[in-house]
Amino acid sequence: MNLFADIRTLVLDSLTDLVADGALPDGLNMANVTVEPPRDAAHGDMATNAAMVLAKPAKMKPRDIAEVLAVKLANDPRVVSAEVAGPGFLNLRLDAGVWQSVLATILASGTDYGRSDMGNGQKVNVEYVSANPTGPLHVGHTRGAVFGDALASLLDYSGHDVTREYYINDGGGQVDTLARSVYLRYLEALGQDVAFEEGTYPGDYLIEVGEAVAKAKGDIWVGQSESVWLAELRETSTDAMMDLIRADLLALGVKMDVFFSEKSLYGTGLIEAALADLDSKGLIYEGVLPPPKGKEPDDWEPREQTLFKSTEHGDDVDRPVKKSDGNWTYFAPDVAYHFDKVSRGFDALIDVLGADHGGYVKRMKAAVSALSEGKVPLDIKLCQLVRLYKDGQPFKMSKRSGDFVSLRDVVDLVGPDVTRFVMLTRKNDAKLDFDFDKVLEQSRENPVFYVQYAHARVMSVLRKAADAGIASDDVVLGSADLALLNHEAELTVIKKLAEWPRLVETAARTNEPHRVAFYLYELAGEFHALWNRGNELTQLRFIQDGDAATSQAKIALARAVSVVISAGLGILGVTPVQEMR
RNA sequence: GCCCCCUUGGCCUAAUGGACAAGGCGUCGGACUUCUAAUCCGAAGAUUGCGGGUUCGAGUCCCGCAGGGGGUGCCA
16 A cells, blocks of 8 residues: 555546546646655645646646646545645645554555555566675675665565576686686695795685595695696586585575576577577677777787677677687676576566676676667666775775675674665665674664664563553554544654655665665654653653553554564565664 | 766765755754653754756756766676
């Protein structure tokens, strides 16, 4: 149930009536008519822009349209008043009963309140993390992991059929480097002194892989050339790294539906098939690219390559798909991978990448546009970097990972719930400061705490109610006399709760899960404010001694707050706490 | 050079094209015989980087400029 959508329907119906009455001309486009909460509560509960949007096409003054529309709307029992304001806004006030019934809906629906069928069961593929299998995940990956996972949940909650997917980059040169690094650890495990030169991975996390290889193989590879051991070690090492990564993700609470291996595209004709598809559309050719201007590489020389005509689909230059040695560029398998996604029948694709992949956006969109003939939209969300702080100072750590702070380090220090919430306290394209002290602080400064505290307070009320012998399970609360909730302070909180379904749809439409985190912070704020007003006005306390009926109505409100907080935290992948300790 | 992102009170941020730009931090002043004051209330503080444009209406969309970041053929 989305009250704003309901009232918008009412507005549209009233406009249709006005057309039938001859008060408005026929054939108006109502698509831009909105009903939304006004920024200033003094303007009422909801505002519609109908009169202003329709003024020009109807060749009428906005205020004239607003006047007649106001009369129509005021006929509806839900509408207490409809006033024309400003340039032609129509401000609506709704009957208290409408708001009170929102609570009944929340208690009846539980955390499904806000769930929407907006997505129409559309199949959406969300690809995220997709880190190279060369080591443990670091903080940057953590942000992408949390963002992607929350976005996937959000889309699921809003009625999409979501697949969570991880693309394993196990086909390029970096897995050879990984295998060579493991070979060194293998020699080390057999007692040799080794040096980690430039171009190898020196992280401690490969020690145990080397030891395992030494145990399994003995010394048969000592002194042998790469051709003997490289292929097998590549396999062993990437498997080990993926085990590591899966465990890292699990520690964060992320579970993928699909792990898609880049390697599986090689030697199976899939890359060739994808490029053949582009070729059949006249988008593959042999040609020479111009050198990049301004910053020409020293070793530049013109070279004929196999190119994808991505400029036909919005890119700035055409992109090579083959290296001069005849191997594919990294782009080619990625085209094939996205071709595979399109072939699997997804209606929409989303890639979550680090901001350093920004240069990749246009060509990938061009590829998907070409492969799907413009039918499958690809949205690429770039996550900006995370800066770590401790004691107010930039913070670096390399417990076991080499030269970066790992996802494990973060989760071990602050836990998955805090990690997840904090990663969503900024829009994806804004930089994020992550301060190990602040995120554990118990104060309003820390949104995680603030929201959790609100939830814990509700739980506390429920415990107190039980102690006082007041029945307060959801069924009882759902049938409480909600008309007793008529104080302005209480209605303010209810109105915030009523925004939840609308917020979900906005967040899902824009692929912006951070909106959920911000909403929860605001809702928690409204709740804390109401709670504290009980200090001065005892009538606003949730438990009213000796008055079970009133108590139940007020507890119903508190409970509804906890339900919506639970629903929101659920989308973010955060567990609501029962009490603060 | 070209492409992408960013620029909002002293600091960090928010805002499906809607009304007087919303929070937090910091500053100043208040509220605990209570369901947890781990919270709340109030005050001061902004020409949304600059200049144009579209629109009834622009922080938001378009063009130009400046500053910061990222990217820019055989790394992924």
